[in-house]
Ligand SMILES: Nc1ncnc2c1ncn2[C@@H]1O[C@H](COP(=O)(O)OP(=O)(O)OP(=O)(O)O)[C@@H](O)[C@H]1O
């Protein structure tokens with residue numbers, strides 16, 4: 001099965017949600033209490049995906065709200081510099097701040113994020129700032145689950161999804177669950193289910209689907225049989241280093257294997273995976289190949305320091321896939 005996109009569109013992908021700052025520990029393999037220096041990058045899952053897809057040569061745009069401060073201006077400048085269209089990134093006029101994510105790298109397996117997200121500008125995106133004329137110029141609308149956490153951003157997202165569906169724009173829902181932005185798991189489950197049922201493609205980790213279903217230790221089979229009663233044509237469920245599964249409404253299942261690598265930190269895996277997976281789908285590759293692109297892109301990013309700047313090129317992804325398939329043949 002291949003997902004059909006409207007080929008007439010100027011943009012391949014428009015992402016909506018947060019564009020923030022990551023401050024990644026420069027001295028790693030230690031707790032944050034002992035970390036004295038942090039390096040600044042653009043962060044936030046949908047911003048990372050816009051940057052990742054733009055670096056892969058797609059035409060990407062972004063809808064979001066930035067703080068009227070040095071961080072907000074840095075984010076806009078950086079995203080424009082890597083080719084993302086920032087014309088629909090609006091500036092907050094009410095003193096809201098840029099979200100900050102301090103990352104702790106205790107070991108390659110033990111990473112965490114300390115978030116400063118009170119009164120952040122991105123969650124103040126207003127529905128009136130979401131333009132139908134902009135959304136209808138794209139093949140894909142990429143929606144980040146975190147943007148549903150609070151009003152008015154929640155309504156802005158729901159409006160964007162409605163506009164996408166009205167205008168033949170495929171809705172990709174990246175669950176992107178960040179617990180601290182939500183009042184409760186019950187609330188998350190309501191909004192996640194609402195958007196997932198309307199989306200064309202839903203991507204998340206097994207844990208994130210459990211949050212959506214408000215259960216513990218759910219099964220992929222139950223998840224897909226519930227979602228395939230609604231709009232989704234494709235559901236991707238990620239299991240960290242164990243790899244990922246893609247399920248189609250027509251009944252196919254594909255397994256993606258992680259490419260083992262020297263891991264520096266684990267965050268950024270999901271966003272780099274989504275960027276390359278979507279790149280492959282948009283450029284007409286089959287789902288099996290798209291899973292390889294996603295896994296290879298994630299393997300590259302987890303071996304590097306950032307989530308955004310480390311996003312690979314198509315050549316790097318294809319080189320890794322080719323090298324590993326040669327190794328697999330040699331090892332047989
Ligand atoms: N340690 C690892 N080494 C190599 N590849 C990995 C590793 N961890 C994850 N990946 C790859 O990245 C994909 C997505 O990872 P994961 O399921 O952890 O997503 P995520 O939780 O959304 O990521 P993030 O930590 O960025 O939120 C996996 O399917 C796998 O291909």
Ligand SMILES: O=C(O)C[C@@H](O)[C@H](O)C(=O)CO
Nearest residue numbers: 022043044045101267268307
């Ligand atoms: O906002 C966040 O969730 C942190 C991200 O910016 C960070 O880059 C990351 O965790 C990527 O998945």
